[in-house]
Amino acid sequence: MARAAKSGAGASASKPAKRSTKSKSTGKPSGPSSDDLLKFYRDMLMIRRFEEKAGQLYGMGLIGGFCHLYIGQEAVVVGLTRAGEKQDSVITAYRDHGHMLACGMDPKGVMAELTGRKGGYSRGKGGSMHMFSREKNFFGGHGIVGAQVSLGTGLGFAHKYRGDGGVAHAYMGDGAVNQGQVYESFNMAALWKLPVVYVIENNKYGMGTSIERASSNVELSERGAAHGIPGEQINGMDVVEVAEKGKKALDHARNGDGPVILEMKTYRYRGHSMSDPAKYRSKEEVQKMRKEQDPIDNLRNTILEAGYSNEDEMKDMDKEIKSIVTAAAEFAQQSPEPDESELYTDVLLEA
Numbered sequence: 001m002a003r004a005a006k007s008g009a010g011a012s013a014s015k016p017a018k019r020s021t022k023s024k025s026t027g028k029p030s031g032p033s034s035d036d037l038l039k040f041y042r043d044m045l046m047i048r049r050f051e052e053k054a055g056q057l058y059g060m061g062l063i064g065g066f067c068h069l070y071i072g073q074e075a076v077v078v079g080l081t082r083a084g085e086k087q088d089s090v091i092t093a094y095r096d097h098g099h100m101l102a103c104g105m106d107p108k109g110v111m112a113e114l115t116g117r118k119g120g121y122s123r124g125k126g127g128s129m130h131m132f133s134r135e136k137n138f139f140g141g142h143g144i145v146g147a148q149v150s151l152g153t154g155l156g157f158a159h160k161y162r163g164d165g166g167v168a169h170a171y172m173g174d175g176a177v178n179q180g181q182v183y184e185s186f187n188m189a190a191l192w193k194l195p196v197v198y199v200i201e202n203n204k205y206g207m208g209t210s211i212e213r214a215s216s217n218v219e220l221s222e223r224g225a226a227h228g229i230p231g232e233q234i235n236g237m238d239v240v241e242v243a244e245k246g247k248k249a250l251d252h253a254r255n256g257d258g259p260v261i262l263e264m265k266t267y268r269y270r271g272h273s274m275s276d277p278a279k280y281r282s283k284e285e286v287q288k289m290r291k292e293q294d295p296i297d298n299l300r301n302t303i304l305e306a307g308y309s310n311e312d313e314m315k316d317m318d319k320e321i322k323s324i325v326t327a328a329a330e331f332a333q334q335s336p337e338p339d340e341s342e343l344y345t346d347v348l349l350e351a
Contacts, residue, residue: 034306036243037299037306037308039082040243040299041317042321043074043081043082043101044078044295044296045296045317045321047077047101050101051069051070051071051098053329055274063115063127065127066128066143066273066275068094068095068096068129068272070097070098070268072266072290073236073264075236075237075295076199076201076236076266077171078098080169080197080199083242083243084167084246085254087159087166088167089155089166089168090103090138090169091151091155091168091170092140092141092142092170094128094142095268097128100131100138103133103138107324108327108332111328111329111331111332112335113127114128114332117333118338118342119336120332121133123338123342124337125346139152145175147181148170148171148172149170149176149179150181150184150185152171152185153168153196156189156195156253157194167195167253168194168196168197170198170199172200173201173203174200174202174205174206175209176206177220186227189229189258191227193256193257194259195253195258196260197246197259197260197262198224198260199264200221201264201266202264202266203268205272205281207272208272219233221263223261228258229260229261230252232262234265235265236264237265237293237294237295239295239299242264
């Protein structure tokens with residue numbers, strides 16, 4: 001897989017609904033169908049609206065601790081998750097709410113966990129950065145920078161050992177790439193040809209430090225070159241490109257050819273966390289990205305121009321999603337807090 005840094009938007013689909021375009025030479029589908037595009041849009045919009053509500057609840061003091069929002073980066077996890085298969089596993093860092101929703105976790109359980117309630121996925125004890133779902137093969141949410149990369153490599157080992165055909169999706173930010181354990185993981189995964197796709201969500205800033213000030217080589221897709229791991233840059237603001245190129249990377253790992261590194265060039269609109277005023281970048285920079293490269297707005301325009309939906313239907317979808325998110329917030333606030341006895345559970349597993 002050669003490294004490439006191409007940007008793109010939307011899909012090249014013709015007007016007949018429910019079908020993808022076809023190549024004149026082969027007659028085979030050459031792009032996503034209208035159903036695919038609408039599903040991409042819905043999934044990204046769900047994450048956006050959920051995160052906006054989470055930001056509101058944090059401002060009201062209903063979410064304690066840290067809260068890292070995924071607004072702006074929705075195309076990365078939606079595209080790659082749609083390219084994956086049911087048996088795949090997912091692990092990520094602490095900017096994790098979007099990954100949970102993309103994996104199919106219930107917004108009510110996610111929001112309840114954010115607010116520290118008993119109805120949350122970790123029974124209110126994990127909070128924003130640490131929740132899990134074995135049912136959905138989602139293994140966290142991790143607060144230690146880079147720690148999830150080692151664990152994700154272990155998930156890849158488990159897939160290979162069991163022969164279940166799964167691939168571990170191991171996400172990290174650009175701030176984690178310089179951690180030593182990341183390279184130990186790369187070496188192990190390459191040595192044993194583990195089925196892992198390492199996803200670097202390069203949103204340009206590790207906390208408040210730009211990548212140019214933290215990395216001597218900002219071509220992060222090349223970080224596995226010493227271990228023979230192929231890497232590729234992808235426009236992480238284009239969900240169609242993420243899904244198409246992500247599928248190739250997942251196939252590579254799934255077929256026994258070893259790990260792949262995908263550098264997703266993306267952008268977060270909010271600060272590193274809710275407590276970050278983000279004074280290290282200009283408002284003009286953020287506004288320019290939102291205006292020109294927003295993954296949801298650009299896909300919306302593609303869908304409307306192709307005639308796959310109309311303004312009224314898109315508004316109805318947004319209204320439905322907002323009602324789901326509102327119900328999740330209400331569930332979270334109505335769910336009781338964990339009992340004091342929960343302090344002593346899930347601490348030790350005797351095997």
